[in-house]
Amino acid sequence: MSKHEETHDHVVSTKVYYGVFAFLLVMTALTVAVAKVDLGIFNTLVALTIAVMKASAVVFFFMHVRWASKLARLFVAAGFFWLLLLFVLVMMDYYNRSHLGM
Amino acid sequence: MWAFLITEVMFFGGFFAAYICYRHYYFDAFMAASNTLNIPLGAFNTTVLIVSSLTMAMAVHSAQLGKRKQLVTFLILTMILGATFLGVKAVEYADKFTHHHVPGPNFVFEGENTRGAQLFFSLYFGMTGLHATHMIVGIGIMIPILLAAMKGKYTPDYYTPVEMFGLYWHFVDIVWIFLFPLLYLLGGHLVGGGGHH
Numbered sequence: 001m002s003k004h005e006e007t008h009d010h011v012v013s014t015k016v017y018y019g020v021f022a023f024l025l026v027m028t029a030l031t032v033a034v035a036k037v038d039l040g041i042f043n044t045l046v047a048l049t050i051a052v053m054k055a056s057a058v059v060f061f062f063m064h065v066r067w068a069s070k071l072a073r074l075f076v077a078a079g080f081f082w083l084l085l086l087f088v089l090v091m092m093d094y095y096n097r098s099h100l101g102m
Numbered sequence: 103m104w105a106f107l108i109t110e111v112m113f114f115g116g117f118f119a120a121y122i123c124y125r126h127y128y129f130d131a132f133m134a135a136s137n138t139l140n141i142p143l144g145a146f147n148t149t150v151l152i153v154s155s156l157t158m159a160m161a162v163h164s165a166q167l168g169k170r171k172q173l174v175t176f177l178i179l180t181m182i183l184g185a186t187f188l189g190v191k192a193v194e195y196a197d198k199f200t201h202h203h204v205p206g207p208n209f210v211f212e213g214e215n216t217r218g219a220q221l222f223f224s225l226y227f228g229m230t231g232l233h234a235t236h237m238i239v240g241i242g243i244m245i246p247i248l249l250a251a252m253k254g255k256y257t258p259d260y261y262t263p264v265e266m267f268g269l270y271w272h273f274v275d276i277v278w279i280f281l282f283p284l285l286y287l288l289g290g291h292l293v294g295g296g297g298h299h
Contacts, residue, residue: 011163011166011167012163014160014163017156017159017160017163018156020156021152021153021155021156024152024155025149025152028145028148028149028152028282031282031283031287032141032145032287032290035141035283035287035290035291036290036291037291038291039291043287043288043290043291044283044288047283047284047287047288048280048283050283051279051280051282051283054279055276055279055280058155058272058275058276058279059272059276061159062155062156062158062159062268062272063268063269063272063273072104075104075105075108076104076108078108079104079107079108079111079112080111082108082112083111083112083115086112086115086119087115087118087119087122090119090122090123091122091126094122094123094126094127095126
């Protein structure tokens, strides 16, 4: 029984960790540099794209989701999907109120 | 552990939803207020957290291989980095007080965007405050884990506490990955950005 429960012992090469670390540093420098340029509405879009890429790298590699069971991955995905639902519905509501003169 | 983290995602999600909403209503004020935040300090703290995520990942790695000394070293490094982050945050908060950027009766913001700017700073303190609270709790949880690691309680067969705590620590890092661009960088392209008054 105890053997089956040990789904968490995937040992990842330290090279992977250092690679992710370098990626995170480069992306941080990039997002700071891009923020100084006026891109209009695209500033936020670019900043959030970079943030999602950084967060994904942390979730998949540092948090081992890449090597996790399908159930665990579904669970994580469902959590973020629910968050997305919250944001989209809030935006659909508040961003369209001006059309109703509210 | 993931179930707990998903509830945490929702916890912070409420703040992000409020941010989405008010940023829409007071966009110019949010940009102007964001423009007063210190980008170099924010970027420094982002880097500190990224390094601490690496040391935490290395701590779990050491635990998996049963390297007790390495595990202890990486846990201590992670704690020091977490404390560094909080120290910088304290400096930033103090700066807000001297500039009257703390929401309340003494709030002062130049220009016509006072109302919206006050909302921005309310969200700033709410979001970074909740995040900092998570860091303080995290450092607190690390103490018994560190003590157990020193006693050699963790082996390649049993290191679940280290692994679970690692997930928590990475989650807190992820929250900051989003807070940094949304709060600090939003007004970064405006003239005089980066906290220069």
